[in-house]
Amino acid sequence: MSDIVLQLQDIETCYGKIVALRGINLVVKKGQIVALLGANGAGKSTTLRTISGLVKSSAGKIMFLGNDITRSPAHETVRNGLIHVPEGRRIFKGMTVQENLDLGSFTLKDDGVRKKRMERVFGLFPILEKRRKQDAGLLSGGEQQMLAMGRALMNEPKLLLLDEPSMGLAPFLVQEIMRVIRQLNASGATILLVEQNAKAALKLAHYGYVLETGKIVMENDGNSLQNDARIVNAYLGN
Amino acid sequence: MTTDTLVSRTTGILGLIETHQKTLLVLFLAILIGIPAYANNYVLEVLANTWFYVILCLGLNIVVGYAGLLDLGYAAFFAVGAYTTGILTSRFGFNFWLTIPVAMAFATLAGVIIGGPTLRLRSDYLAIVTLGFGEIVRIAARNLKITGGASGLIGIDRPHFFGTELNQISHYYFVFLALALLAIFASYRLQHSRLGRAWQYVREDEDAAEAMGINRVAIKLYAYIIGAVFAGIAGCFYAAKMTAISPETFTFSQSILILLGVVFGGMGKIPGVVCGAGALVLFPEVFRGIGSMRLLVFAVVMLLVMLYRPQGIWPAQKS
Numbered sequence: 251m252s253d254i255v256l257q258l259q260d261i262e263t264c265y266g267k268i269v270a271l272r273g274i275n276l277v278v279k280k281g282q283i284v285a286l287l288g289a290n291g292a293g294k295s296t297t298l299r300t301i302s303g304l305v306k307s308s309a310g311k312i313m314f315l316g317n318d319i320t321r322s323p324a325h326e327t328v329r330n331g332l333i334h335v336p337e338g339r340r341i342f343k344g345m346t347v348q349e350n351l352d353l354g355s356f357t358l359k360d361d362g363v364r365k366k367r368m369e370r371v372f373g374l375f376p377i378l379e380k381r382r383k384q385d386a387g388l389l390s391g392g393e394q395q396m397l398a399m400g401r402a403l404m405n406e407p408k409l410l411l412l413d414e415p416s417m418g419l420a421p422f423l424v425q426e427i428m429r430v431i432r433q434l435n436a437s438g439a440t441i442l443l444v445e446q447n448a449k450a451a452l453k454l455a456h457y458g459y460v461l462e463t464g465k466i467v468m469e470n471d472g473n474s475l476q477n478d479a480r481i482v483n484a485y486l487g488n
Numbered sequence: 489m490t491t492d493t494l495v496s497r498t499t500g501i502l503g504l505i506e507t508h509q510k511t512l513l514v515l516f517l518a519i520l521i522g523i524p525a526y527a528n529n530y531v532l533e534v535l536a537n538t539w540f541y542v543i544l545c546l547g548l549n550i551v552v553g554y555a556g557l558l559d560l561g562y563a564a565f566f567a568v569g570a571y572t573t574g575i576l577t578s579r580f581g582f583n584f585w586l587t588i589p590v591a592m593a594f595a596t597l598a599g600v601i602i603g604g605p606t607l608r609l610r611s612d613y614l615a616i617v618t619l620g621f622g623e624i625v626r627i628a629a630r631n632l633k634i635t636g637g638a639s640g641l642i643g644i645d646r647p648h649f650f651g652t653e654l655n656q657i658s659h660y661y662f663v664f665l666a667l668a669l670l671a672i673f674a675s676y677r678l679q680h681s682r683l684g685r686a687w688q689y690v691r692e693d694e695d696a697a698e699a700m701g702i703n704r705v706a707i708k709l710y711a712y713i714i715g716a717v718f719a720g721i722a723g724c725f726y727a728a729k730m731t732a733i734s735p736e737t738f739t740f741s742q743s744i745l746i747l748l749g750v751v752f753g754g755m756g757k758i759p760g761v762v763c764g765a766g767a768l769v770l771f772p773e774v775f776r777g778i779g780s781m782r783l784l785v786f787a788v789v790m791l792l793v794m795l796y797r798p799q800g801i802w803p804a805q806k807s
Contacts, residue, residue: 304695328701340696342689353689356682357701405701 253280254313255409255440256301256332261310263293263300270296272464273310278409283431283441285451285472287485288461294444295337297461298411301442302334303327315408329357331408337417337444339398343387347378350386350397354404364404371400374430392423399430409440416447424450448485452476460485520665524658532657536729538769539664540722545749545765546671546758547718552747553756554684555711556691558615561602561622562746565716567738568598568625569723571635574733577645579634584647588724595720596713598625603712607705622743630735640734644727660729667725668762671718675758683710752793754800763801 256278263271271293278284288294299305301312303324312320319327324334342350351371355364372379375396381389386397395415402410412431416424428450435441435454445451452458455472460481468480475481505512524532548562572591576582582590606617629635636642646655654663678684686707689697698704727733745768753764771789775782793801 302699304699323703324698325701325703328699334699336696336699340693340699342692342696344692345688349685352685353697353700353702356686356689401700 254278255280255315256442257313258297258301259311259313261297261300261307261312263296263305263307265305270464271300271307274461274464274466276459276466278440278442279457280440281435281438282456283435283443283454285448285455285458286442286444286461287448287451287458287475287481290446291463292461293464294461295413296464298334298336298413298442298444302332302411304334304336328405331406332411333402333405333407333409334411335398335402335413335415337413339394341386341389341394341397341401343385345386346383347386347389347397348382350401351378351404354401357405367404367406371403374403374433375400392419392426395419395423395427396430399427399434403434407439409442410434411442411444413444414446415443416445416450428454448481452481524661529657532661534769534773536657536661536664538766539661539668540726541746541749541765541769542668542762543664543671543722544719544746545753545761545768546668546675547715547722548746549675549750549755549758549761550678550718551711551715552750553761554679554687554691555708556687557607557708557711558618559712559715559743560615560619560740560747561625561743562618562715562719563738563740563742564602564622564625565595565598565719566723566726566742567629567735568594568716569720570727570733570737571629571641571723572720573724573727574641574644575634577727578641578643584645584724584728588721591720591724592717595716598720599713599716600709603709607708607712619740619743622738622740626735626738629738635735638735640732641727642732644731644733646731647728654728660725663725663729667722672758672762674718678714679756679758683707687711748790752790752800754802757800757802760800760802767801
């Protein structure tokens with residue numbers, strides 16, 4: 251029981267009158283990469299936004315490291331180590347790479363620790379160190395994704411929510427990002443990964459959930475999902 | 489002269505300004521302090537008024553420029569300060585200086601009242617609510633007994649400063665100059681503080697900032713409160729300078745005028761906002777010669793600036 255990092259129980263979320271999530275049950279265990287798959291509009295991003303508190307659920311319960319965070323605002327869950335890398339990267343253009351990373355450690359007051367964390371991020375993404383003083387808006391798509399992930403790592407996440415990290419990237423960059431995700435996981439981070447690129451995601455994931463119109467329709471360990479005929483037909487192609 | 493030499497000359501001058509920044513600043517300050525010894529009352533009145541608008545524009549700049557919140561009722565906070573001092577000195581015999589902390593408290597309260605319920609609103613709606621708030625304060629002042637109704641308050645006490653009664657325009661020239669410098673200093677410190685960076689992040693992308701641990705509601709509220717306190721303090725001294733205030737000083741067009749100074753100078757840029765405030769006061773005075781046409785000319789200049797330089801007259805910061 252104690253190795254459960256995140257647990258969603260019957261989570262329902264609405265945007266006005268439109269029901270986006272209809273009773274989601276989901277578990278992420280310590281050290282896992284869990285993939286959340288599904289078509290456009292299935293509710294993948296909404297699930298992440300509900301977990302991080304950017305939108306509020308209308309029913310259900312979210313437990314994070316044994317604490318009920320269902321009603322916690324986003325800025326509080328961050329303090330507890332749950333970090334959300336939103337879809338579309340959302341880096342700050344017009345600010346330098348370094349300023350973007352500084353935001354990631356905004357809740358931190360100790361400059362020494364900040365420096366150490368930044369060195370760690372630069373170790374994972376050497377390109378960011380090279381571009382440290384550059385305008386983040388001038389980075390390539392892949393570099394921007396690395397910056398978004400680096401920014402999240404500045405917060406020392408216990409659980410990292412990644413929303414479509416491969417979106418809009420060239421195939422070799424997708425591989426690069428997936429390699430980094432695996433590396434992060436190997437160094438101890440627990441990850442909940444939302445992906446449209448099911449093939450790439452299932453190669454990494456220990457466990458996967460498939461969402462359809464706000465409901466989980468299938469769940470299994472990564473390997474089994476990869477070979478499941480329904481998944482292959484619906485998401486992986488032949 | 490070709491454009492090339494013109495460009496190289498201007499960059500040469502800018503370079504010179506940059507290398508001698510401190511000397512120039514001291515020289516400039518010396519001139520500002522020396523002015524009352526030579527200038528007549530009219531010039532001093534205009535300049536005191538300029539410093540006054542510098543404070544108001546810098547205060548609004550915190551809300552509009554730093555936090556990116558549109559506020560169309562900023563004059564309300566200025567009214568809160570002016571009426572607090574007016575009522576406390578004329579009706580309850582308070583010492584002027586004691587009214588300042590009270591005014592700051594009321595301005596903070598006003599900032600919370602307007603900020604609290606509205607901060608979940610986005611730009612257009614926020615603008616409408618702040619506009620309404622500005623009008624509510626003015627109409628309340630017009631109809632309440634304690635504020636003297638439509639005729640306002642008269643006989644507001646002049647403050648004493650180390651035994652001297654502040655009753656000359658040159659006194660107020662210095663008072664508002666000192667306050668304006670304080671406002672510039674405070675703005676500068678705020679801009680480069682943790683809070684200043686938080687404002688910047690929230691202004692650029694609220695969700696991303698929130699997802700990184702910034703409490704957006706709290707930091708927007710701080711912007712409102714700090715902006716309100718700037719205006720509140722300016723209002724206290726305004727009441728003391730005029731010795732009489734009426735609700736018609738705090739109209740919607742007053743709020744718009746202050747906003748104009750901020751936008752004209754360049755939102756979020758301190759020197760720009762100072763220039764914008766200066767333009768606001770000086771332009772109509774300098775062109776007094778053309779009579780009632782001057783406001784029209786002023787409006788046309790504003791329109792041209794907004795059309796061709798929407799980021800304001802002050803150049804963007806070099807990175």
